[in-house]
Amino acid sequence: MIELIAALQPLVVGAVLIWSSRVKLFSRHAAATANRSALVRLLGQRRALPAYRVLGGVELALGALLLLPPVLRLEAVAATVLAVGFLGYLAYARRAAPTSSCGCLSARSAPVSGRSLGRAALLVAAGGLAAMSPAGWPGALSARPLAGAVVLVAELAAVVALSPELDAAWLLPLRRLRARLTHPLRGGSGVPLLATVQQLQLSDAYRRVAPLLRSDVREHWDDGDWRFVGHAARYQGRPVTAVFAVPLADREPDAVRVAVVDDASGETLLSLAGAPPAGPRLAIAPA
Template sequence: MELIAALQPLVVGAVLLWSARVKLFSRHAAAAANRSALVRLLGQRRALPAYRVLGVIELTLGALLLLPPALRLEAVAATGLAVGFLAYLTYARRAAPTSSCGCLSARSAPVSGRSLARAALLVVAGGLAVISPGGWPAALSAQPLAGTAVLLGELAAMVALSPELDAAWLLPLRRLRARLTHPLRGGSGVPLLATVQQLQLSNAYRRVAPLLSSDVREHWDDGDWRFVGHAARYQGRPVTAVFAVPLADREPDAVRVAVVDDATGQTLLSLAGTAPPAGPRLAVAPA
């Protein structure tokens, strides 16, 4: 724990410097500021100046955190700034849900749960830096391998919790997966498009269609069935609508669907076709 706490100034400092780079040196900074919740909070004229001032604060504090000696006052200031980020993102998500974060990239990305989790992680990192008994140079030189692993793990977590950075790593991974797995054709040889057409003609699909909030997110084959997942919302909570489509029976009435709570895994709703085929049964639980 002492090693992790001692390395937090490096993590927080690196994130602040990256964020300052976007606000101060990106040619798209003005557009990013205009897409942010600063417009609603401060007005159109003050949004860009406030965005730039925040960049100067991040640049200064980030440089102080990275340069020894490690001062407790720097960690306290960084923690306070992270708390401010968390409060701002909470406000932005409620008051301006279509606004962009504008935090680590000029690319437009709405404030999401991942953005809030990243800000909360910064608050925790800053708090650990405050209670750290020593500086990061001594800690890193004493345990270089463990220290490097901690830094890489935390920075990877920051990137993973940043929707605005998805284009740099998540989209290439998805494209690679598509090239390797050929998602338009399942392991059974039945094209996914044929499965989707069958389920969209089914009564089960028509009954849950108003709940759906995405196209096909995932699919897999299990025996004589293909399961197709869509993101959805049911009774105000995020869920996954899982359609079970028989591979051998092309009749739409054979399609089944289960609505599963993303948080608990509980099946909230289950609808079977008018003529249930043989195969695994989807669990039914009261809504």
């Protein structure tokens, strides 16, 4: 398997280099991207854009050589050296210009992060494997097409996952989809958590225990006609949890109840209730 992975590395590195060159050579935002990068600090304002363009040309030429068979060992070594240069540049940028943008795979601004360094390290490893492989990628891919396709997809997915500047293309849509599917501000009843929090914050029970609270909402869950909302708190010098019981059917703040529970023993240290709610009564007993 390692022979197959090594033989396919020129495809991975070549594809990444060509994609990176596209931003530097053909993007209308190349000048702005170069000016946001650490090249300005390293080379000066006037030399940043020309250096950015030259780097794009080198990436395009070397990427094309890696994709076109036969792949020579010299090409793989050159790609490894270039990847080592990328890694060194990113380490410099993160230390000397932490607010600068990488400018690597997208014109979108994204500061150099650990993910960026991980991607450069992955390319160094890929280039090294390609330099050590005696086989070419066409033969390896034709001999084991399914396994080869899996390797390529997995590696390119890793490159994308390690590229903060590409988050807008895949990570943000996934987060929006998750929000639509899970409704993070809603409990099982469909009542928004925000409405519950507003109701309890207007309640007498909340005002009476507010000096004890040490956190915002830490957890919440629905049980029957009630929603329970937990806050970290301190009571008589010990860590406790303030558990508010908010009726889902009664919107009056006075219907909110609270129990202060010792975190270590589970004992209810304090229990406060407002006016009886419209729904069923809640009995708060020691755990």
